[in-house]
Amino acid sequence: MALMSARMKDIARELGVSVVTVSKVLRNHDDISPETRARVLQRMKELNYRPNLAARALVTGRTHMVGLVVPDLLHAFFAQVAKGLSKVLRAQGYGLVISSSEEDPELEQQEIEQMLARRLDVVIVASAQWTVESFRRIEDQKTPYVLIDRRFLGLTANFVGTDDVLAGSMATEHLIENGCRLIAHIGGQNTSPPVDRLEGFRIALARNGLVVPSAYIVCKTHGDDAGDSTGYLAMKELLRLKPLPDGVFCYNDPTAMGAMKAIIEAGYRIPEDIAIVGSGNVHYANFLRVPLTSIDQNSELIGEHAANLALNLVKCKTSTHSSTLLVEPRLVFRQSSDKRNVLQISG
Amino acid sequence: MALMSARMKDIARELGVSVVTVSKVLRNHDDISPETRARVLQRMKELNYRPNLAARALVTGRTHMVGLVVPDLLHAFFAQVAKGLSKVLRAQGYGLVISSSEEDPELEQQEIEQMLARRLDVVIVASAQWTVESFRRIEDQKTPYVLIDRRFLGLTANFVGTDDVLAGSMATEHLIENGCRLIAHIGGQNTSPPVDRLEGFRIALARNGLVVPSAYIVCKTHGDDAGDSTGYLAMKELLRLKPLPDGVFCYNDPTAMGAMKAIIEAGYRIPEDIAIVGSGNVHYANFLRVPLTSIDQNSELIGEHAANLALNLVKCKTSTHSSTLLVEPRLVFRQSSDKRNVLQISG
DNA sequence: TTGAAAGCGCTACCAT
DNA sequence: ATGGTAGCGCTTTCAA
Numbered sequence: 001m002a003l004m005s006a007r008m009k010d011i012a013r014e015l016g017v018s019v020v021t022v023s024k025v026l027r028n029h030d031d032i033s034p035e036t037r038a039r040v041l042q043r044m045k046e047l048n049y050r051p052n053l054a055a056r057a058l059v060t061g062r063t064h065m066v067g068l069v070v071p072d073l074l075h076a077f078f079a080q081v082a083k084g085l086s087k088v089l090r091a092q093g094y095g096l097v098i099s100s101s102e103e104d105p106e107l108e109q110q111e112i113e114q115m116l117a118r119r120l121d122v123v124i125v126a127s128a129q130w131t132v133e134s135f136r137r138i139e140d141q142k143t144p145y146v147l148i149d150r151r152f153l154g155l156t157a158n159f160v161g162t163d164d165v166l167a168g169s170m171a172t173e174h175l176i177e178n179g180c181r182l183i184a185h186i187g188g189q190n191t192s193p194p195v196d197r198l199e200g201f202r203i204a205l206a207r208n209g210l211v212v213p214s215a216y217i218v219c220k221t222h223g224d225d226a227g228d229s230t231g232y233l234a235m236k237e238l239l240r241l242k243p244l245p246d247g248v249f250c251y252n253d254p255t256a257m258g259a260m261k262a263i264i265e266a267g268y269r270i271p272e273d274i275a276i277v278g279s280g281n282v283h284y285a286n287f288l289r290v291p292l293t294s295i296d297q298n299s300e301l302i303g304e305h306a307a308n309l310a311l312n313l314v315k316c317k318t319s320t321h322s323s324t325l326l327v328e329p330r331l332v333f334r335q336s337s338d339k340r341n342v343l344q345i346s347g
Numbered sequence: 348m349a350l351m352s353a354r355m356k357d358i359a360r361e362l363g364v365s366v367v368t369v370s371k372v373l374r375n376h377d378d379i380s381p382e383t384r385a386r387v388l389q390r391m392k393e394l395n396y397r398p399n400l401a402a403r404a405l406v407t408g409r410t411h412m413v414g415l416v417v418p419d420l421l422h423a424f425f426a427q428v429a430k431g432l433s434k435v436l437r438a439q440g441y442g443l444v445i446s447s448s449e450e451d452p453e454l455e456q457q458e459i460e461q462m463l464a465r466r467l468d469v470v471i472v473a474s475a476q477w478t479v480e481s482f483r484r485i486e487d488q489k490t491p492y493v494l495i496d497r498r499f500l501g502l503t504a505n506f507v508g509t510d511d512v513l514a515g516s517m518a519t520e521h522l523i524e525n526g527c528r529l530i531a532h533i534g535g536q537n538t539s540p541p542v543d544r545l546e547g548f549r550i551a552l553a554r555n556g557l558v559v560p561s562a563y564i565v566c567k568t569h570g571d572d573a574g575d576s577t578g579y580l581a582m583k584e585l586l587r588l589k590p591l592p593d594g595v596f597c598y599n600d601p602t603a604m605g606a607m608k609a610i611i612e613a614g615y616r617i618p619e620d621i622a623i624v625g626s627g628n629v630h631y632a633n634f635l636r637v638p639l640t641s642i643d644q645n646s647e648l649i650g651e652h653a654a655n656l657a658l659n660l661v662k663c664k665t666s667t668h669s670s671t672l673l674v675e676p677r678l679v680f681r682q683s684s685d686k687r688n689v690l691q692i693s694g
Numbered sequence: 695t696t697g698a699a700a701g702c703g704c705t706a707c708c709a710t
Numbered sequence: 711a712t713g714g715t716a717g718c719g720c721t722t723t724c725a726a
Contacts (some may be wrong), residue, residue, distance in 0.1 A: 005488050007719060018697045023721065031695055048487060050464045054404045055719035059702045063401060065444070065465075073430050074630060079421050086420065086447050090454075095461060097412070098445045100433050111437070117397040118412075118442060140395060141352050228634065257634040283421060287575065287604040288634055354703060365713040370705060378711055402703035406718045 006047040015039055026051055057119065065095040066310055067115035067123040071103045075227075075254065076282035077299050078126060081148065084303020085124065092311060094121075103128045116141045122310040126150055130190060144313035148306050151192040151324075158313065160306040160325040162297040164193045167329040168200020169207075171249045171277040171295050174331055176208050178339045180247030180275055183212060186234040186259055187219035187251045194219065194251045197279065201249055216245055231258025239266050246274060247337070253278040253285060253294055260289050260336070275337040279329075291334035298327045353394040362386055373398055404466065412442040413657055414462035414470040418450045422574075422601065423629035424646050425473060428495065431650025432471065439658060441468075450475045463488045469657040473497055477537065491660035495653050498539040498671075505660065507653040507672040509644040511540045514676040515547020516554075518596045518624040518642050521678055523555050526686045527594030527622055530559060533581040533606055534566035534598045541566065541598045544626065548596055563592055578605025586613050593621060594684070600625040600632060600641055607636050607683070622684040626676075638681035645674045 008022040015022075017036060024032050025040040032040075043049075057063040066089055070078040082098060089096050097120060101108035105128050112134065115123050123138060126149040135155060138145050146158045175183050185201050188194030198219070205212055218234040231250055238245060239262060250256035256278030263274055270276055270290045278285070281296035305325050355369045362369075364383060371379050372387040379387075390396075404410040413436055417425040429445060436443050444467060448455035452475050459481065462470050470485060473496040482502060485492050493505045522530050532548050535541030545566070552559055565581040578597055585592060586609060597603035603625030610621050617623055617637045625632070628643035652672050 009719075019720080020697050020722090021695090024696090027721090033695060036695080048484065050460070050488070052405075052719050053465045054401055054410060055702090056721075057401045057702095058399075058405050058704085058719080059721045061702080073433065074423065074426050076421065076423075079426050082445075083420050083447065086445075090446070090458070093461075095444050095465060096446065097442050098429075098433075099437070099443065100430065107437075113397070114440075114442060118400045137395065141397065228631075257631065261634065284575075284604065284631060284635075287608060287636060288631075289636060356703075366704080367706095367713050368711090371712090374705090380711060383711080399703050402718090403705070404718095405703080405720085406705045408718080 006049050007052070011040065011043050011047065011049065015043060061119075062121055062314070063095075063119050064093060065097055065118070065120045066307070067097045067099070067112075067118075067120040069099050069101055069108055069111050069115070069123070069125045069127070071101050071108075071126055071128045073098070073100045076284070077149075077252070077280045077297070080283070080299035081126075081303040081306070084300035084305075085307045086303075087300075088304050088307035088311070094311070101128050105129045105134075109134050112138060116143055119143075121314045122146065124148055124306050124310055127152070128191075144310070146306050146310050146313070148302060149193060153192075156322050158309055158322045158324070160302055160309060161327070162193065162302070162329055163326040164196030165200040165203070167279055167295045167297065168197030168249070168251075169204040170200070170329055170331055171197075171279060172201045172204035173208070174293070174333075175247040175249060175275055175277055175337060176204065176210065178247070178271075178275060178337050180245075180339070181210065182216070182243060182245045183210070183247045183249060184216040184238050184241075184245035185212075185218070185249050185251070186231055186238070186255050187217065188230075188255075189219050189221045197249075197251045215241055227252055227254025228258035228261070231255035232262045233258070235259035235262035236266075239263070239268075244268075244274065248274060248276050250276060250278045253280040253282045253292060256292055256294070256336075257288060260292070264289060270336050271339050272341075275339055277331075277337050281332050285332070286334060288336075290336045293334045293337035294332055295329045296332050297329055302327050353396050354399070358387065358390050358394065358396065362390060408466075409468055409661070410442075410466050411440060412444055412465070412467045413654070414444045414446070414459075414465075414467040416446050416448055416455055416458050416462070416470070416472045416474075418448050418455075418473060418475045420445070420447045423631070424496075424599070424627045424644070427630070427646035428473075428650040428653070431647035431652075432654045433650075434647075435651050435654035435658075441658070448475050452476045452481075456481050459485060463490055466490075468661045469493065471495055471653050471657055474499070475538075491657070493653050493657050493660070495649060496540060500539075503669050505656055505669045505671070507649055507656060508674070509540065509649070509676055510673040511543030511676075512547040512550070514626055514642045514644065515544035515596070515598075516551040517547070517676055517678055518544075518626060519548045519551035520555070521640070521680075522594040522596060522622055522624055522684060523551065523557065525594070525618075525622060525684050527592075528557065529563070529590060529592045530557070530594045530596060531563040531585050531588075531592035532559075532565070532596050532598070533578055533585070533602050534564065535577075535602075536566050536568045544596075544598050562588055574599055574601025575605035575608070578602035579609045580605070582606035582609035583613075586610070586615075591615075591621065595621060595623050597623060597625045600627040600629045600639065603639055603641070603683075604635060607639070611636060618682065618684050618686050622686055624678075624684050628679050632679070633681065635683075637683045640681045640684035641679055642676045643679050644676055649674050 099111040279295040281294040285292040446458040626642040628641040
């Protein structure tokens with residue numbers, strides 16, 4: 001038994017062939033005689049040979065690894081995206097390097113630098129940045145990248161995410177259809193999903209001739225990380241208003257979870273007193289205090305699309321044209337917004 | 348502007364020094380004059396130089412990357428473990444390659460093979476294997492590995508996980524203390540956590556002189572993946588029994604979520620009719636139908652310990668002695684098992 | 695069909 | 711303090 005794992009050199013020497021021949025067999029070149037091929041394959045199996053992909057990467061310039069940077073691995077949305085990514089990448093023999101930025105732009109920058117230094121073939125980022133500057137550095141390195149979930153205006157980049165304006169209007173229209181007339185919004189700041197969903201919210205209200213005083217719109221920072229406590233605090237603010245809102249569109253599910261907690265603690269009922277809609281449709285939405293109506297963003301599909309787009313970029317680096325892929329949101333109706341019984345009672 | 352990213356060679360040529368000198372500056376060797384060092388650093392900054400870690404890995408034999416294979420990225424327990432891992436690894440400049448086996452032993456094997464081929468410095472696995480065979484292959488490669496969450500009897504390996512027997516008895520004792528007398532169990536199969544927790548369950552019952560007919564113990568496969576539907580189905584079985592159990596220890600939180608759904612659908616109350624305890628203490632446990640009492644396994648700490656152990660293995664490969672690290676479980680008391688005041692009005 | 699030579703970008707070792 | 715030489719394990723190119 002050798003101390004080191006076997007190398008091509010070893011197999012070549014033992015079989016009296018050259019390293020090149022072994023290499024060709026490994027990569028299924030067809031200019032090798034069947035007998036030679038058989039002997040090499042045989043010996044590879046015996047030795048349990050594994051090509052050193054790090055060495056291959058050095059000469060080919062391709063590591064066959066993709067990087068993913070997300071703000072928070074614990075957030076079910078990103079876990080789902082990662083799952084979709086992982087599925088596609090595995091099928092193509094690509095590895096996935098994952099890193100969490102903890103919503104910290106500086107940390108994110110560092111992690112991206114690491115990935116560039118590792119020469120990952122392509123990097124996928126749900127960015128916590130405020131500016132566009134850090135993407136310029138990726139571009140300098142000539143490493144292709146794909147943004148997901150959060151877009152940057154003024155940056156021509158490949159993007160895969162949700163049609164957030166539509167998500168926002170869809171959620172709001174749903175509340176209106178279910179009898180809500182004074183609809184509050186709990187949002188976020190600084191990233192495109194909360195901003196666009198708020199716009200969708202406004203569009204839906206306007207389309208239905210509804211007016212909402214600005215006090216009913218609460219946008220805090222840190223909507224993703226610790227979204228539940230943000231939602232909790234925001235909802236407590238809303239509960240001080242008179243009259244109370246009869247529906248709340250929360251810009252994501254963690255926020256909605258916090259809001260529900262605040263409502264129940266205050267002794268109100270969901271959906272009878274206040275209806276709730278979230279977004280993201282986390283996989284446990286149906287198991288919450290009150291099963292949560294949510295906008296399904298098809299997060300796993302976002303991951304799959306991002307993976308496919310990323311792999312395309314690797315295959316044809318020439319592509320100067322960058323694509324934007326919006327996955328269509330879809331509302332999943334659950335108890336938290338179901339006022340049908342309430343409407344019957346009240347006439 | 349160069350087409351390729353800068354290499355040491357470029358910097359060396361431009362500055363009239365040797366590649367070795369540049370390399371030494373990069374790695375903070377102290378046998379370089381301050382002026383030379385300054386010039387090199389300056390130029391590195393200007394060119395935005397990033398050392399090619401793939402090349403470094405080839406010569407040093409260290410990729411500075413750690414692999415993690417889990418059965419399911421969506422399971423909050425593993426996401427939390429990954430978070431703990433990630434934190435420690437980042438601080439040490441290590442990268443994290445993550446892969447999901449989807450509870451499929453064959454897929455897991457393939458992913459591990461990939462990681463070995465990539466020459467990751469160490470591999471951390473929450474294994475879905477039935478046998479010990481695949482770990483032998485890792486050992487052949489001389490790649491150190493750490494098992495987490497799931498142990499294998501008869502395998503001398505490094506392990507970090509929960510004291511599952513204690514977790515099981517702790518949960519069960521808790522139900523007993525809260526007045527339960529006919530306690531059911533929903534478990535899993537084939538992996539050590541459900542098996543050990545069931546043992547803890549039995550120990551606690553025996554210690555308290557309680558007897559539970561075998562029909563009250565339901566162990567299905569697939570306790571992790573789609574744990575909620577498993578729990579749902581198992582609970583429906585239990586609900587057909589007479590008399591009904593007055594408490595259920597579910598071997599993990601997803602299972603408990605499914606069980607709660609079945610109980611509520613059947614028109615029973617939690618905890619008044621049936622108390623529930625889970626394990627894992629997922630981060631949204633407090634936001635479920637009924638806030639869920641759960642055994643906190645300190646999953647993030649498990650990740651941190653696993654990372655530290657893994658890095659130690661990398662640093663001193665000589666260590667023939669393998670360690671087992673059990674993180675102590677801790678019960679988090681919430682409403683789902685709170686029978687102290689069954690008349691209490693929620694709100 | 696086969697293989698010798700060159701080199702990917704970097705580090706280790708030892709001489710200067 | 712500095713650098714020449716010799717690789718790491720593999721692929722590429724081109725000649726035989």
